[in-house]
Amino acid sequence: MLPPLPESAIRLGAAATDWQDAVRLCGAALRDSGATTDAYTERMISVIEEFGAYVVIAPGFALAHARPGSDVMTDGLAVVTLAEPVRFGHPHNDPVSVIIGLAVTTTDEHVGAVATLANVFNDGAVIPALAAASDDETVRELLGYTS
Amino acid sequence: MKIVAICGAGIGTSAILKLNAERALERLGVEARVSATDVASVGAAASDAQVILTSPELVKHIGATNADIVVIDNYFDLDEITAKLEIAVG
Known part of the structure; x- marks a missing residue:
C-alpha cells in the first residue's frame, strides 16, 4: 500500500547542515520521483x-509531510x-538520521x-537498520517492498 | 470513551498515533473511539473527548481543554502508548 519507491526517491548517507x-x-x-x-x-x-x-515521531526518525495540495x-x-x-x-527524539517524506493527493488515500x-516501524529495529543501509534494495526490503 | 490524536497537518503522524492507540486500547481491553485531526481543529474535535494524544511539541498549541493530554514520545512504541493510556483511562 506504499507509493512506489524509485531510485530517484532514495538518498542514502546524504550530507545536511541542519533540519531545513x-x-x-x-x-x-x-x-x-515525480510526486511533487x-x-x-x-x-x-x-x-x-x-x-x-x-x-520527529520516534528516536532518530522524522516523517516529513504537508497537507495535500496542487503541488x-x-x-x-x-x-x-x-x-x-x-x-x-x-525534546526526546533528536538527533535524526532517517527522514521519510510523504506526499498524498487526498487525505483519504494516505x-x-x-x-x-x-506496521513497518512498530518493529524498533527498522530505524537503525535504515540508518545503516548502504543500498536501495536494503531500504526497499526493510520497508516491505517486494521486488 | 473518545480519544483524539492530533498533529500539525492532520495527516501522517496523527494517523500513525491513531492506529497505534487503537492497538494499545485493544491490549488494555478498553472500548474507545479514536479519531485523528490537526491541531487547528482540536477545539471542536476534542470538545467531548476524554483524552488527547499528541507530541510533546504540540502541547502548547492545544489551548484550554477538559481532556487529559497524553504526550507520546515514540509513536512506534506500543509499550509506551499502552502504559500512558492505561494511566489516562484507568
Whole structure:
C-alpha cells in the first residue's frame, strides 16, 4: 500500500547542515520521483516552523509531510538517510538520521500508506537498520517492498 | 470513551498515533473511539473527548481543554502508548 519507491526517491548517507537542509533533501527526492514540486518542499518546512519538531515521531526518525495540495502530482514516498544526524528540536527524539517524506493527493488515500508505515516501524529495529543501509534494495526490503 | 490524536497537518503522524492507540486500547481491553485531526481543529474535535494524544511539541498549541493530554514520545512504541493510556483511562 506504499507509493512506489524509485531510485530517484532514495538518498542514502546524504550530507545536511541542519533540519531545513534535511527536509529539502527529502523534498528534492519527492520532486525527482515525480510526486511533487518544490512548493511542497517549502510547505513541509513551514509545517515544522509553525508547529515545531512534532514530525520527529520516534528516536532518530522524522516523517516529513504537508497537507495535500496542487503541488502534489501523485502520491509519493522518499527516504533520506544522513551521514551525520541533525537536530530538529525535539525534546526526546533528536538527533535524526532517517527522514521519510510523504506526499498524498487526498487525505483519504494516505490512510493505507500510513498504516503500512506504522506496521513497518512498530518493529524498533527498522530505524537503525535504515540508518545503516548502504543500498536501495536494503531500504526497499526493510520497508516491505517486494521486488 | 473518545480519544483524539492530533498533529500539525492532520495527516501522517496523527494517523500513525491513531492506529497505534487503537492497538494499545485493544491490549488494555478498553472500548474507545479514536479519531485523528490537526491541531487547528482540536477545539471542536476534542470538545467531548476524554483524552488527547499528541507530541510533546504540540502541547502548547492545544489551548484550554477538559481532556487529559497524553504526550507520546515514540509513536512506534506500543509499550509506551499502552502504559500512558492505561494511566489516562484507568
